[in-house]
Amino acid sequence: MGKLKKKAKVKTSKAKSKKSKFPKEPLFLDRNESQTGPCPDVYKMLKKVDMHLLSWYSRDFMKGIKSGLSKRIADDFGFDEKQVILSYGSEDLLKQIIHCYVNPGDKILIPREAWWYYKKVASERGGENVEYPMTKGTLDGIAYYYYDVDKMIEIYNANKPKVVVIASPNNPTGNRIDSKDMKRILEATKDTVTMIDEAYWGFGSTENEYVKPYIDEYPNLVICRTFSKFFALAGFRIGFAFAGKNLQTLIGFTTRYLGYNRVSEKLGEICLNSINWYLKIGKQYEKDKEMMYREFSKLRGFTPYKSFANFILVDFPADIRKGMKEYLTERNLLIKFLDEEAFRTEVRISLGTHDENKLLMDTIVKYCKEINWK
16 A cells, blocks of 8 residues: 555646646737836836825926826927826726817727727727728738728718727737838828827837927827836836827826826836847847747647737637637636637737746647547
8 A cells, every 4th residue: 555655646746747837827818918018227226215206296296298208208308297197007008099189979980800909999989980901911931910091081081080099019919010111101190189009109119209200290199108018017007109290189188187107107217228138038039939820830729820919819720719718728728718809810919038938839739649630
């Protein structure tokens, strides 16, 4: 009996060792959140938070500005500080734009293959969604979504919406709009409040040169960004935007007399000062995306889409979606199995650390081998 018990213990030990490579708690690779976290100076600053930041309102209004963060961003980009808007994340920016300019019955032009919240927020004001499509093609030999600019302009001219929403990069497709196509769209919509949602700026491109020329040339344009994604501060909920000079109503609507979250403002400034740290993280993301494109392309029926964000969209074979989801969930690896009108067989995978990305990819490949999916 003793020997049998000893053997049983050895087996249990091996089983635990084998299973230990998977996380004990769910790994959320389905939310587009950062798994690497913010730069080290963020943690250092949080240890120094004192009563002044926690108990006192901002006094920045006495300097004739909304906040130190909006002034810093304005100076970096060459804007009047009044044209920089702060908000509770980019989600809040979208909501404020819609609530500021849309009345019952007004139309909002949004992408069809995009974030579900675009389709919901119009209803909060009694607005009506009008969708424009994207088309599938390839970029650098990898499947890719493109904005159908001709069709978008055609739909815009036919509907004359009150607000136009453009996402670049777009969620969940990961594609962005190049400058030539963006200029065509902005020329067509220049008389309409147009929002460019750049929540995923930084991962595939850190270009900024176009921001001021666009805002100066198109006074009804607002370009929205956030500290949630690239800068890994989703929990602090802070976003910002650049507003064209015709958008005085929006600028006034978003201004807060008593200021904003003072801790978040300080953290935002620290992130801007630590851009090189984030660029190193971004380079690893790009390497891991390339690894995933390559590995998924080897599997029968899988199609990865090139992404300029912190996630990739992958078309999974319908026959194994359910089994794959159960297999990954049992191992605490959670990815987003989409089930929307525009996405029936696609999965969105948020990038984690290099080790997490490799573990996920290895596990997907292993499942395919186990069910003899070749």
